[in-house]
Amino acid sequence: MTLKHQLEHDFKHRQEWALRRQLGIPNNRRLGVCTCMDERLPIDDALGIRGDRGDAHVFRNAGGLITDDAIRSAMLSCQFFGTEEIVIVNHTECGMMSAHAETLVKALRDKGLNLDDIQLDPALPDLKLEKGAFARWMKMFSDVDEICAQQVDFAIIR
Ligand SMILES: [Zn+2]
Numbered sequence: 001m002t003l004k005h006q007l008e009h010d011f012k013h014r015q016e017w018a019l020r021r022q023l024g025i026p027n028n029r030r031l032g033v034c035t036c037m038d039e040r041l042p043i044d045d046a047l048g049i050r051g052d053r054g055d056a057h058v059f060r061n062a063g064g065l066i067t068d069d070a071i072r073s074a075m076l077s078c079q080f081f082g083t084e085e086i087v088i089v090n091h092t093e094c095g096m097m098s099a100h101a102e103t104l105v106k107a108l109r110d111k112g113l114n115l116d117d118i119q120l121d122p123a124l125p126d127l128k129l130e131k132g133a134f135a136r137w138m139k140m141f142s143d144v145d146e147i148c149a150q151q152v153d154f155a156i157i158r
Helices: 003-018 043-047 068-080 101-110 134-138 144-155
Strands: 031-036 056-061 085-089
Touching: 031 043, 031 068, 043 056, 043 085, 056 068, 068 085, 068 144, 085 144, 101 134
Parallel strands: 031 056, 031 085
Antiparallel strands: none
């Protein structure tokens, strides 16, 4: 293959990659993943996927919890981008298991944060936590098996 043909081939491949959505190409495994943001959790290796090759839509947050944004992302992934299965991965030694919610609230207040006026979404200023709901919103947990089962139940689209 000549250099010109190689460059044309590489360009075509990259263009197809960039246009996956427009071409209707789902992620390679038709898989969604919701997991913890913990950098110690090698989710690609654990699941045998390659994030850099487009194997799955991976959503990470503190604890790997089904939150409003996880639901938003999963809904789009399943309804428009070909995802057929969602895997939820929670883990032991999670930072979300390191303190009771009330302890976390006290630590954040001691740092000077106003937890009574949390803006959930800067684009939706009317969306606010009711007073006293911050600790529940943080969703600290103590039993990883229990929290994982709960997340699976939350992820089922009804
Ligand atoms: Zn974690």
